[in-house]
Amino acid sequence: MxxxxxxxxxxxxxxxxxxxxxxxxxxxxxxxxxxxxxxxxxxxxxxxxxxxxxxxxxxxxxxxxxxxxxxxxxxxxxxxxxxxxxxxxxxxxxxxxxxxxxxxxxxxxxxxxxxxxxxxxxxxxxxxxxxxxxxxxxxxxxxxxxxxxxxxxxxxxxxxxxxxxxxxxxxxxxxxxxxxxxxxxxxxxxxxxxxxxKKEPPLTLVSLIADKQTHELLRPHQPLARHPTFTFDDNSLTFRFFSGTYAWMNPPQYQYRLGPSEQWRPVDPSMVLSFPRLQDGAYRLEVRRTGSSNTGEVPFTFAFTISPPWYRTPASYAAYALAGLLALVAVARWMNHRSLQQNAKLERLVQERTMELKAAMEKLGEETRHAATLAERSRLAGEIHDSLQQGLSGAILMLDTTMTSTELPSAIREQLNLMRGMLSYSREEVQQAVWDLASPFLQNATLGDALRKITSYINSGSAKIDIGITSEPVALDSKIQHHLLRIAQEAITNAVKHAAAQHIEVTLQSDDSAIVLSVRDDGRGFDPKACANLQGHFGLRGLSTRAKAIHAQLQITSTPSAGSIVRVSIPLHATSSHDPSRQAQ
CATH class of the missing domain: 2.110.10 (Hemopexin)
Structure with missing residues (x-):
């Protein structure tokens, strides 16, 4: 086929x-x-x-x-x-x-x-x-x-x-x-x-290999001793057995144990036994056919010893004892020397701490004086604002009312107009002087808390003011906090008094690159370009001056009848928050 x-x-x-x-x-x-x-x-x-x-x-x-x-x-x-x-x-x-x-x-x-x-x-x-x-x-x-x-x-x-x-x-x-x-x-x-x-052939050991050294220990014409001793480097042993014939239709099963106290375990069909990393000591390997315990068959027996490693020999232990004694002497001398060094170090430390305490006391006194100065400046700023600035503002309003009279001669009107300009300039100078004084709202408070407090003082109830602190900014220099607070105060005051705003939204947020303060209102708005060229808009110039003083970017967005947005952005590299000493101070 x-x-x-x-x-x-x-x-x-x-x-x-x-x-x-x-x-x-x-x-x-x-x-x-x-x-x-x-x-x-x-x-x-x-x-x-x-x-x-x-x-x-x-x-x-x-x-x-x-x-x-x-x-x-x-x-x-x-x-x-x-x-x-x-x-x-x-x-x-x-x-x-x-x-x-x-x-x-x-x-x-x-x-x-x-x-x-x-x-x-x-x-x-x-x-x-x-x-x-x-x-x-x-x-x-x-x-x-x-x-x-x-x-x-x-x-x-x-x-x-x-x-x-x-x-x-x-x-x-x-x-x-x-x-x-x-x-x-x-x-x-x-x-x-x-x-x-038929008479079954006996079990035979045909190979004994030290795995770590990968060499054969059972060599032809060189029989092993009756109870051989192997070095610790040869403690990983592999035994290979032969059942005596290849004529098995059903090969017999074998068991082994490595000591009289251990349990009998089955031998793999490959007739290979591996014992990795044996500890030093005497061993007795026994191998028998499964079920041969009932027939009286004598198991195959191989006794051997693994010698200890060099570091666990008697000579090694004696060396360890001598080294330990020498180490104790060395430690005692070192501890005595270290005690002397510690005493000297403690004396130097006491002197350093004394000097630091003296410096701290001097610094505390200076800070107390500085705090008193700030408190007095805040009091003066409030007095000037409540008395002199309010009086100047009232005088300007009275002049404006008088100048609206149609019966007023032109010469007197010109003199009154000149007087009004001088009063306006004086009010601006007083306002700038007041703003340069430290605000009491920033004492022992964060910028966000100061914004909330100052809002309650500015708002008379005619507008709804929302404060949103999306993420508290990192520690800022007191100068930056002062100018940001004054910019927010001026923007809120303008929205309440001049823009007739019904809702004002103040937000303060920071990210990995900048700190942003924003004041948004829904008032009547104005034209920033037109106002920039008119005389008397001291508030807008003051905002710009304060923004430049702290290296910030000022952006004013407004349209008539569409509200206004005052936005101040300060890059993080312009702040002093990266100076640990100033931040702690």
Whole structure:
């Protein structure tokens, strides 16, 4: 059977010759062929596994080759395997996928009795065959199950032919019931006598490796001592054992323990035992077959000792004691020297603290005098504002009223106008002098608290004033706080007295780059450009002067009948908050 063609050859007179016309091959599908006798065919029937879920039946009849693909009742299955029991062909694939073919009739059939018998196995069976004694040999992914006829039933053996290190075996029965089992990496011959009648070979230690040094300790022609001693550098040991033969169908299981007081543990099927980083001391490794404790079998024994590291030898301990004694002497001398140094240091510290206390007292006196000066300046500022400035303002208002009279001569009107200008200039000078004095609202209070207090003094109740401190600014120089407060005071006063505002919003906020003060009102507004060119608008010039004094940017936005916005922005680098000494002061 080939991928392109299928041919039939006959052996006669010492040579092979083709005896039929060739037919089309099976393509690139894999092929596995089984030959079975058939009562209906003159020659044996060939059954072929074509890979996947495809099988075919091949016969030679009347001088022609007949190729028949057998349809399966499933699709997409695994490899379809072909087996035979009596005259029934069994086709099995994945779990639950199995069908039967009757060679007597040459058609698919049902086999409920055979299906029930195979179903007794705890494994899903994929390939079945039968020897001359009627025993059914059925393979699964991990071994072989036998069904041996007994009276009117079968004896089922699922354990004798289990494979531990191989998979998917196949049973081959040669003439004379010579039975062989093939697997992926092994070939087994089934003998007629039980395996336990043979003498089992002893367990052998074939390799002993020090992992840390990666060298073999068990060398040819150099046997180890009965109780060897290994250095501490060789405290990571790997033992490799050999069970004595490769003929095990079912390799025995072993247990080990590293000392009489430890529990027995299973040995890995690779027969390798690893003990990393063993402590120094005496050890006794014992290895035995699982279940051998009931048979009296003597376990394999290997006793050895791990010597301590160099730093735990008697000579090392003596050196440690001498070093400790020398260290005690050195520590005593060092502590005496350190005590003398501490006394000298304390004397210097007392002198320094005395000088600091004296300086602090002098500074406290200076600050007390400074505070008294500020208090007196605040009192004078209030007195000047309440008396002199208010009187000047009243005089200006009276002059304005007098100048509105139509009966006033022009010469007197000019003199009164000149007098009004002088009074206005004097009021501006008084106002500037008052503003330069420190505000009492900033004493022991933040700028935000001062804004709230000064608002309550300015507002007579005609306007609603909202104060919004979105984030308290960093510590500012007293000069900056003073000018910001006065700018806010002037802007609020203008909005209340001149703009007839109903709502005023004051905000103070800071971010990573600047501190911003904003006063917004809904008053009648004005034209900043026009007012800048008129005489008498001292308030706007005062705002600009104060903004320049603290290196701030002043922006006045206003439109007639649309309110006003006074915005002052101070870059952080212009403040003194980065000077820890001034901030603390």
């Amino acid at each position: 080939g991928s392109v063609e299928i041919a039939a050859l006959k052996y006669a007179d010492g040579r092979w010759t083709e005896c039929a016309r060739r037919i089309q091959g099976v393509g690139d599908a894999p092929i596995r062929v089984e030959s079975y006798p058939s009562p209906r065919e003159p020659y044996n029937v060939l059954w072929a596994e074509l890979g996947g879920d495809q099988v075919a039946r091949l016969t030679f009849r009347d001088g022609e080759i007949h190729f028949q693909r057998i349809p399966l009742p499933w699709t997409g299955g695994q490899w379809a395997n072909i087996g035979r029991i009596d005259n029934t062909i069994i086709i099995s694939s994945g779990t639950g996928q199995r069908t039967y073919f009757d060679e007597d009739k040459g058609t698919p059939c049902a086999a409920p009795q055979l299906d029930e018998l195979l179903g007794r196995s705890r494994y899903w069976l994929i390939h079945m065959t039968q020897d001359a004694s009627g025993t059914i040999w059925a393979s699964h992914s991990q071994g072989v199950v036998t069904f041996t006829p007994s009276a009117n039933d079968y004896l089922i053996d699922s354990t004798t032919f289990e494979l531990r290190n191989d998979s998917y075996p196949a049973v081959r029965i040669l003439p004379g019931d010579d039975i062989w089992i093939t697997a992926g990496r092994s070939l087994y011959h089934v003998e007629q006598r039980p395996l336990h009648q």
